[in-house]
Amino acid sequence: MPVESGSSAAARQAKQKRKSHSLSIRRTNSTEQDRSGLQRDMLEGQDSKLPLSLRSNLLDLFSQIEREFENLYIENLELRREIETLNDRLAAEGQTFEGADLAKGALKTKASHSTSQLSQKLKTTYKASTSKIVSSFKATTSRAVCQLVKEYVGHRDGIWDLSVTRTQPVVLGTASAGIFFYALLFYPFISASSTASGDQTAHIWRYMVQLPTPQPVADISQTPCEDDVDFSDKDEADGEAEGPNDCPSIRVATTTLRSHQGVVIAADWLVGGKQVVTASWDRAANLYDVETSELVHSLTGHDQELTHCCTHPTQRLVVTSSRDTTFRLWDFRDPSIHSVNVFQGHTDTVTSAVFTVGDNVVSGSDDRTVKVWDLKNMRSPIATIRTDSAVNRISVSVNQKIIALPHDNRQVRLFDMSGVRLARLPRSNRQGHRRMVCCSAWCEDNTTCNLFTCGFDRQAIGWNINIPALLQEK
Numbered sequence: 001m002p003v004e005s006g007s008s009a010a011a012r013q014a015k016q017k018r019k020s021h022s023l024s025i026r027r028t029n030s031t032e033q034d035r036s037g038l039q040r041d042m043l044e045g046q047d048s049k050l051p052l053s054l055r056s057n058l059l060d061l062f063s064q065i066e067r068e069f070e071n072l073y074i075e076n077l078e079l080r081r082e083i084e085t086l087n088d089r090l091a092a093e094g095q096t097f098e099g100a101d102l103a104k105g106a107l108k109t110k111a112s113h114s115t116s117q118l119s120q121k122l123k124t125t126y127k128a129s130t131s132k133i134v135s136s137f138k139a140t141t142s143r144a145v146c147q148l149v150k151e152y153v154g155h156r157d158g159i160w161d162l163s164v165t166r167t168q169p170v171v172l173g174t175a176s177a178g179i180f181f182y183a184l185l186f187y188p189f190i191s192a193s194s195t196a197s198g199d200q201t202a203h204i205w206r207y208m209v210q211l212p213t214p215q216p217v218a219d220i221s222q223t224p225c226e227d228d229v230d231f232s233d234k235d236e237a238d239g240e241a242e243g244p245n246d247c248p249s250i251r252v253a254t255t256t257l258r259s260h261q262g263v264v265i266a267a268d269w270l271v272g273g274k275q276v277v278t279a280s281w282d283r284a285a286n287l288y289d290v291e292t293s294e295l296v297h298s299l300t301g302h303d304q305e306l307t308h309c310c311t312h313p314t315q316r317l318v319v320t321s322s323r324d325t326t327f328r329l330w331d332f333r334d335p336s337i338h339s340v341n342v343f344q345g346h347t348d349t350v351t352s353a354v355f356t357v358g359d360n361v362v363s364g365s366d367d368r369t370v371k372v373w374d375l376k377n378m379r380s381p382i383a384t385i386r387t388d389s390a391v392n393r394i395s396v397s398v399n400q401k402i403i404a405l406p407h408d409n410r411q412v413r414l415f416d417m418s419g420v421r422l423a424r425l426p427r428s429n430r431q432g433h434r435r436m437v438c439c440s441a442w443c444e445d446n447t448t449c450n451l452f453t454c455g456f457d458r459q460a461i462g463w464n465i466n467i468p469a470l471l472q473e474k
Contacts, residue, residue: 144414144422144423144465144466144467144468145423145465145466146414146423146424146425146426146463146464146465146466147426147463147464147466148425148426148431148432148461148462148463149448149449149462149463149464150449150461150462151459151460151461151462152172152174152459152460152461152462153458153459155174155176155458155459156176156458157176157177157458158176158177158435158436158438158455158456158457158458159174159175159176159438159439159454159455159456159458159459159460160175160176160177160438160439160454161174161175161266161393161438161439161454162174162175162439162441162452162453162454162460163441164441164442164443164446164452166444166445167445168445170443170445170446171207172452172460172462174454174460176458177198198263198264200258200260200261200262200263200264200280201256201257201258201260201264202256202257202260202264202267202276202278202288203253203254203255203256203257204253204254204255204256204257204276204290205253205254206254255290255293256293257276257278257286257288257293258293259286259288259295259298260278260280260282260284260286261280261282262280262281262282262283262305263280263281264278264279264280265279265280265281265305265306265307265308266278266279266306266307266308266309267279267309268309268310268311268318269311270287270311270316270318270332271311271312271313271314271315271316272316273290274289274290274291275287275288275289275290275296276288276290277299277309277311277318278309279306279307279308279309279320280305280306281305281306282305283300283302283303283304283305283306283322284298284299284300284302284306285298285299285306285309285318285320285330286298286299287299287318287332297332297338299318299320299328299330299340301328301340301342302320302322302324302326302328303322303324304322304323304324305322305323306320306321306322306323307321307322307323307349307350307351307352308320308321308350308351308352308353308393309321310352310353310354310355311355312355313355313357313398315333316331316332316333317329317330317331317332317333317355318330318332319353319354319355319361320353321350321351321352321353321363322349322350323349323350325344325346325347325348325349325350325365325367326342326343326344326346326350327343327350327353327361327363328340328341328342328343329341329343329361329375329378341378343363343373343378345363345371345373345380345381346363346365346367346369346371347365347367348365348366348367348390349365349366349367350363350364350365351364351365351366351390351391351392351393351394352364352391352392352393352394354394354395354396356396356398356401356417357398357401359374359375359376360372360373360374360375360382360417361373361375361378362394362396362403362417364391364392364393364394364405365390365391366390366391367390368386368387368388368389368390368391369384369385369386369387369391370384370385370387370391370394370403370405370415371383371384371385372384372385372403372417372418372419383417383418383419384419385403385405385415385419385421387405387407387413388409389407389408389409389411390407390408391405391406391407392406392407392408392436392437392438392439393406393438393439393440394406394440395439395440395441395442396417396442397442397444397450397451398442398444399444400465400467401416401417402414402415402416402422402442402465402467403415403416403417404440404442404451404453405440406437406438406439406440406453406455407436407437408436408437409436410427410432410433410434410435410436410437410455411424411425411427411437412424412425412427412433412437412440412453413425414465422467423465425453425463432461433453433455433457433459433461434455434457435455435456435457436455436456437453437454437455438454438455438456439453439454440452440453441453448462448464449462449463449464450463450464450465451463451464451465
C-alpha cells in the first residue's frame with residue numbers, strides 16, 4: 001500500500017479545513033435570516049420607549065457586529081490549528097538533526113539574545129538622555145542660599161505687579177487687580193511713580209515717605225498648626241483681618257495719561273525721567289511726555305494684546321512683548337526717527353522681555369522657556385532656559401546678573417545669564433506662595449531683602465538671596 005508523503009497530507013488537511021470553514025460560514029448565513037426574524041418578533045413583544053424602526057436599526061447593527069466577531073473567532077481557530085501544525089513540523093525536523101528540545105532551545109536562545117540586545121540599547125539611550133538632567137540637579141544643590149525674610153499682606157485680590165525704589169529709603173509698591181491697577185513703576189531719582197490701570201489710563205503719582213517706628217518682626221517659624229494646611233488648591237481662609245491700617249494713602253494723581261482704547265497692562269520710565277511708555281491690550285504702546293501729558297509716539301505693529309514693556313536703564317530703547325509670540329525693540333536714540341526690530345523666538349505668549357546691564361535682553365514666555373539675547377546679534381538666543389511651567393514677569397539682578405523666574409506653578413527659580421540653574425526659592429505649607437507667582441523685582445542696595453515676589457495669593461514676599469562670590473565672578 002503506498003504511503004502518503006508528509007507534504008501532501010498537510011495540503012489535504014488544509015483543504016479539508018478550508019472546506020469546513022466555508023460550510024460553517026454558509027450555515028451561519030443561512031440561519032441569519034431566521035435569527036433576525038425571530039429577534040424582531042421578540043422585540044415586538046417587549047416593552048420599550050424606543051420606536052420600532054430605531055430598535056430594528058439597532059438590531060441590524062448588532063447583528064453585523066456579531067457576524068464580524070463570529071468570522072474573527074473562526075479565523076482565530078484556523079490560525080491556531082495552522083500554528084500547531086507548523087510547530088509539529090518544526091519538532092519533526094528538529095528530531096532528524098539534534099532532537100526537538102534542542103531545536104526549541106536554539107529558537108529560544110536566539111529570541112532571548114535579540115531581546116537582551118534591545119533592552120541593552122534602550123537602557124543605554126535612557127541613561128544618555130537623562131545623565132545631563134541628573135547631573136544638573138546634583139550641581140545645583142548648594143549654589144545659592146535663599147531665605148524668606150518678610151511677608152507683606154493687605155490686598156484683597158491677587159497682586160499683579162510690584163516695584164522697588166532704587167534709592168534710600170527703600171519703598172516697595174504693589175499693584176492689585178482689586179483696584180484695577182496692573183503695574184507700578186517707581187522712578188529711580190525722584191519721589192514719583194507711574195501706574196497702569198484697567199480704566200484705559202495711566203497715572204503719575206508723587207509721594208513723601210515717612211518712616212514708621214520699627215516694630216519687632218514676628219517669628220513666622222512658630223506659626224500655629226493651622227498653617228500646615230496646603231491652600232494651593234482651595235481658597236484661603238478668608239478671615240480678612242481688617243485691623244487698623246496706618247499706611248498713608250494717595251488719592252489724587254499728579255498726571256493722568258489717556259489715549260489707549262484698552263486695559264493698560266504695563267508702564268515704565270524712559271531714561272531721563274521726562275517720558276513714560278505704556279503697554280495696552282489695544283495692541284499698542286504709547287510714549288508720553290510727563291509734564292504736558294501729551295502723546296509723543298504711538299508704537300503699533302503687534303498683532304495681539306501687549307503683555308509688558310521695559311526700558312533700557314541708560315539708553316533710549318524700549319522693548320515690548322505681546323501675545324502674538326513676538327517682542328519688539330524700539331530705538332528712540334535718534335530724535336528724528338525711531339526704528340523697530342521684531343524678534344520671533346517663542347511659540348506662545350511672550351509674558352515679559354527686560355533689558356540687562358550691557359547689551360542683553362531676557363524674554364520669558366508661556367511656552368515654558370526663557371531666552372537670553374544679544375542686542376548686537378539677535379537672530380538666535382545665546383542661552384535658552386527650559387522649565388516645567390509658564391513664566392511670568394521676570395527680573396534680572398544688575399549686580400549679581402541673576403534671572404528670577406516666577407512661575408504659574410507657584411515656584412520661583414533663579415538662573416544665571418548662561419542658563420545654569422542656581423536655586424529654587426523654598427516653598428511649603430508654612431512659607432512661600434500658595435498661588436501663581438506673577439512678578440519678581442530685585443532690590444540691589446538692600447542687604448536684608450534683595451528680592452521681592454508677588455502672586456495671586458494676595459501677598460508679596462521679601463527674600464534674602466546669597467550667592468557665593470565665586471559664582472558671581474563666573
